[in-house]
Amino acid sequence: MSEFVRICSLDQLPQMGAVVAEIDGRRISIVRDSKGEVHAIDDTCTHANVSLSEGEVDDCSIECWLHGSRFDLRTGEPTSLPATVPVAVHTVKIDGTDVLVAVTE
Numbered sequence: 001m002s003e004f005v006r007i008c009s010l011d012q013l014p015q016m017g018a019v020v021a022e023i024d025g026r027r028i029s030i031v032r033d034s035k036g037e038v039h040a041i042d043d044t045c046t047h048a049n050v051s052l053s054e055g056e057v058d059d060c061s062i063e064c065w066l067h068g069s070r071f072d073l074r075t076g077e078p079t080s081l082p083a084t085v086p087v088a089v090h091t092v093k094i095d096g097t098d099v100l101v102a103v104t105e
């Protein structure tokens with residue numbers, strides 16, 4: 001796991017949605033779910049090369065806007081086709097109002 005990097009403050013995240021950050025050249029989606037919990041996953045859908053952060057967040061999953069696969073934000077596992085390969089999940093730490101992420105290798 002890499003060092004924690006400050007990405008943004010909590011108020012810069014949508015109430016329920018995602019922003020993209022780049023850590024060491026890797027695009028990461030920082031996602032706030034319906035319960036207010038913050039997650040970090042690889043931003044690129046494993047089915048094709050599109051940004052998951054542009055998808056819709058629902059409960060604890062995000063839907064790829066292109067073909068509709070949903071990914072569990074806690075595990076990265078796809079819960080619907082056509083994607084079959086999980087996205088990497090990274091570690092989030094909230095420090096006061098700061099959102100920090102450490103990339104999992």
Ligand code: FES
Nearest residue numbers: 045047048064067
């Ligand atoms: S590109 Fe994401 S499901 Fe096809």
